[in-house]
Amino acid sequence: EPEVTQTPSHQVTQMGQEVILRCVPISNHLYFYWYRQILGQKVEFLVSFYNNEISEKSEIFDDQFSVERPDGSNFTLKIRSTKLEDSAMYFCASRPWGTNTEAFFGQGTRLTVV
Amino acid sequence: KNQVEQSPQSLIILEGKNCTLQCNYTVSPFSNLRWYKQDTGRGPVSLTIMTFSENTKSNGRYTATLDADTKQSSLHITASQLSDSASYICVVSGNAGNNRKLIWGLGTSLAVNP
Numbered sequence: 001e002p003e004v005t006q007t008p009s010h011q012v013t014q015m016g017q018e019v020i021l022r023c024v025p026i027s028n029h030l031y032f033y034w035y036r037q038i039l040g041q042k043v044e045f046l047v048s049f050y051n052n053e054i055s056e057k058s059e060i061f062d063d064q065f066s067v068e069r070p071d072g073s074n075f076t077l078k079i080r081s082t083k084l085e086d087s088a089m090y091f092c093a094s095r096p097w098g099t100n101t102e103a104f105f106g107q108g109t110r111l112t113v114v
Numbered sequence: 115k116n117q118v119e120q121s122p123q124s125l126i127i128l129e130g131k132n133c134t135l136q137c138n139y140t141v142s143p144f145s146n147l148r149w150y151k152q153d154t155g156r157g158p159v160s161l162t163i164m165t166f167s168e169n170t171k172s173n174g175r176y177t178a179t180l181d182a183d184t185k186q187s188s189l190h191i192t193a194s195q196l197s198d199s200a201s202y203i204c205v206v207s208g209n210a211g212n213n214r215k216l217i218w219g220l221g222t223s224l225a226v227n228p
Contacts, residue, residue, distance in 0.1 A: 004157075043158070043203070043218040056215055091157050100146045100165055100207075103216070105157035 002026045006092050006106035013082055013113055021077045021109045023092030032075045033093040033103065034067065036060070043091070049075065082113045116141040118206050118219035126225045131194055135222045137187040137204030145207040149178050149189045152201045152221065161189070161202075194226045 034046040095103040150158035162178040201221040
């Protein structure tokens with residue numbers, strides 16, 4: 001069964017460093033998303049991506065964040081200068097064309113900023 | 115403000131028993147409502163997706179109901195198993211064009227004990 005894969009599963013980084021979280025969405029999907037979940041809190045929407053551009057982003061997704069789909073398969077989230085409060089699980093999701101199609105989530109990357 | 119509220123916050127039941135989880139939402143306009151199961155430290159997995167016109171949908175031992183008039187949904191788990199122990203999250207999608215932002219509940223933490 002096709003699945004969304006994320007790497008790494010766990011990343012520890014020093015405050016101020018740049019991190020890149022990687023995702024390989026399901027191959028025939030068209031919509032891509034990044035979410036984060038701080039421990040014990042709700043899943044929060046960060047950004048959606050369609051047709052090679054950002055279609056929507058939340059207030060959390062400020063200038064420190066960027067996304068790319070560099071080669072038609074990978075979908076990356078970059079945090080330029082990490083802060084302690086960026087520590088969270090980051091989930092990538094993708095879904096196929098359609099109004100009410102199911103979104104498939106990856107297993108997440110646990111980012112720890114120290 | 116678009117919100118999704120779930121109850122109870124946590125629940126403990128014995129293996130083999132049934133339970134019902136509740137979700138109230140204020141998202142408008144409404145596109146669909148999803149129930150996800152999230153194991154600790156893992157990505158959410160979709161259980162059901164319901165649109166405005168659907169009142170009930172089943173997926174094995176999981177049955178979701180939707181009352182779009184009162185903006186309420188429930189997830190009923192029949193004959194619970196130890197593997198049902200997880201967080202169950204209600205997610206509502208608003209009608210915001212081609213790319214829809216999901217509004218997440220905090221989830222109900224279910225523990226099934228032997």
